[in-house]
Amino acid sequence: MDDKAPLRTARSAFIPPVIWDDDPESDGFTPVSLDREPARWHALVDADEPVVTQVEDGEPGGDARTPTSSCSKPSLVAEMLDALDLRPGLRVLEIGTGTGWNAALLRDRVGPHGQVTSVEIDPGLAARARDVLAATGHDVDVITGEGAARIRCGGRAVRRRGAARRGPRR
Secondary structure, three states: OOOOOOOOOOHHHHOOOEEEEEEOOOOEEEEEEOOOOHHHHHHHHHOOOOEEEEEHHHOOOOOOOOEEEEEOOHHHHHHHHHHHOOOOOOEEEEEOOOOOHHHHHHHHHHOOOOEEEEEEOOHHHHHHHHHHHHHOOOOOEEEEOOOOOEEEEOOEEEEOOOOOOOOOOO
16 A cells, blocks of 8 residues: 555544534533534544544433544544555454444455455444445445454454453443
8 A cells, every 4th residue: 555545435424413522611521413513513523633423332311421432533543554554455354343434444445355344342333334334335344242252254263362351331
């Protein structure tokens, strides 16, 4: 892959309609809705900053103090993808699908003859990522499960070592 390959897929398509912004008064986060505050939502999503996409494991009525999913800073994502030196035709295993944006970027880089498998422990995040990946034309196999478990990737069983053992609070 060329040095500094561009990110060919826009992050905004993968960001949910409600995101979370720092709230210094509550020492937590406040929701920002695309429907109610489109200019603020777009400003946060279009910035070269991480975006909190879920708090308190998506459970309603929480105190919105603990971020449990986010979409990383685009410039950092680009650096990490460049460091991977991905090539067309490779098979990639990603642990932690989140929004699905990184999986889409991985798919862009491995091309139509490559394969991307992404594992997400949170069923709601996995389902949304599957839907958005399909809607944006990215063929990614999203598995709902724990990244530490044995999974199938590209026809091979893979066991991820060193994965975090803690899943979402239930």
